[in-house]
Amino acid sequence: MSERDLRVLNRTFSLGEYKEPWTKLQQYLFIEIYNVIKDLYLSVSDENIKTLSDESILLSLPVDKISPKFFKPNQKGRDLMNAAEGLSQKQMNLKTIDDDGQYGFSFISMFPEITYNPKKDKNSLLVRIPNVVYEEMFPIESYCLLDLKVVESLNSGYSVKLYQVFKSYAFKGEFELEIDELRKNLGFYHSGSYSQWKAFNAKVLKPAVEEINKQKNYDIEVDYTKERNSSIIKFTIESNFNPKLKRMQVLNFNEVIKDNKLNLIQDKYTETLLTYCAKAVEITNQSELKTWIIADLINQQTKKKEAFDFKFSMNAISKQIRSGKYSKPYSFNYLVQEEVFNEDTYSEIRELENKGLYDEIIEKFTKEQLKANRFGYILEAE
Numbered sequence: 001m002s003e004r005d006l007r008v009l010n011r012t013f014s015l016g017e018y019k020e021p022w023t024k025l026q027q028y029l030f031i032e033i034y035n036v037i038k039d040l041y042l043s044v045s046d047e048n049i050k051t052l053s054d055e056s057i058l059l060s061l062p063v064d065k066i067s068p069k070f071f072k073p074n075q076k077g078r079d080l081m082n083a084a085e086g087l088s089q090k091q092m093n094l095k096t097i098d099d100d101g102q103y104g105f106s107f108i109s110m111f112p113e114i115t116y117n118p119k120k121d122k123n124s125l126l127v128r129i130p131n132v133v134y135e136e137m138f139p140i141e142s143y144c145l146l147d148l149k150v151v152e153s154l155n156s157g158y159s160v161k162l163y164q165v166f167k168s169y170a171f172k173g174e175f176e177l178e179i180d181e182l183r184k185n186l187g188f189y190h191s192g193s194y195s196q197w198k199a200f201n202a203k204v205l206k207p208a209v210e211e212i213n214k215q216k217n218y219d220i221e222v223d224y225t226k227e228r229n230s231s232i233i234k235f236t237i238e239s240n241f242n243p244k245l246k247r248m249q250v251l252n253f254n255e256v257i258k259d260n261k262l263n264l265i266q267d268k269y270t271e272t273l274l275t276y277c278a279k280a281v282e283i284t285n286q287s288e289l290k291t292w293i294i295a296d297l298i299n300q301q302t303k304k305k306e307a308f309d310f311k312f313s314m315n316a317i318s319k320q321i322r323s324g325k326y327s328k329p330y331s332f333n334y335l336v337q338e339e340v341f342n343e344d345t346y347s348e349i350r351e352l353e354n355k356g357l358y359d360e361i362i363e364k365f366t367k368e369q370l371k372a373n374r375f376g377y378i379l380e381a382e
């Protein structure tokens with residue numbers, strides 16, 4: 001099992017209601033899109049994140065790493081295009097009805113921009129996701145764990161989607177779903193497809209369960225029953241693979257900035273804004289400017305505490321930079337730099353110590369310098 005390629009997916013988000021069914025390749029691309037965002041929010045990697053702003057996130061999927069099993073022979077380009085076109089039409093449907101009967105609704109395109117330009121970069125599929133969508137993908141703690149080799153072995157998008165459904169509920173062992181609820185998860189509800197149990201069972205559910213159970217030695221085994229004249233399907237899931245996962249610590253934009261370092265999503269957001277700023281004004285020293293910004297953010301965070309809003313503060317700083325009004329913040333002069341071991345500093349302290357000049361050591365070097373260079377015991381002796 002150590003060679004299996006596993007993917008974490010948000011249980012709540014993956015079981016959303018969609019207007020159209022998903023093909024197998026669309027399901028796979030969605031899983032990989034989610035994986036790129038997950039790696040960013042878990043501080044694993046931002047390698048495939050192009051930009052992160054208040055409006056959207058732009059990421060890159062490595063096309064060359066997609067298994068050939070997802071494509072028909074000699075049709076990789078066409079299959080990829082069709083899958084991307086289908087994904088571009090997916091949307092989140094948020095509907096509400098007030099007590100007085102008034103309807104509220106929001107229809108949001110999940111992937112409004114999907115670009116593939118093989119002449120420019122044949123190995124990258126660029127995907128843009130609105131902030132309201134990628135923020136809905138979390139918290140990651142509500143997850144299910146998918147095995148990509150199981151996904152590869154399945155023959156249809158129905159099977160892949162049902163595999164996600166089963167993995168989402170596998171932690172319960174036993175669960176029940178209404179037929180229409182399951183059809184919604186598969187995208188059949190709006191289209192009216194497979195509205196009769198007999199057809200749904202014969203063409204969708206039964207074949208998918210049989211396919212998934214062929215891989216039971218690697219993952220899960222599914223069994224289900226439905227009583228006559230009942231709309232409830234009862235499922236039993238037996239897991240044959242239960243990896244021990246540590247609790248996943250998700251990054252937060254408003255996390256306390258420690259050691260003068262931004263976390264991965266704060267850093268990517270800042271980097272994106274500075275890129276936009278550089279298009280409007282000349283930035284002669286981006287490294288120094290970033291240090292000023294961090295000092296400014298730390299100062300605001302210290303003053304505002306829980307009311308601190310990283311995005312709001314960074315957007316305000318960005319506007320000041322583009323208008324030419326941003327200057328070195330007062331707090332920059334008091335930004336404490338993290339001390340690390342330094343050979344020259346160590347030798348100088350050691351020489352003073354050998355002469356017994358402890359008062360001079362205390363006066364000349366900070367507590368942080370003494371601790372970083374292994375002379376913390378001098379402080380304890382005071």
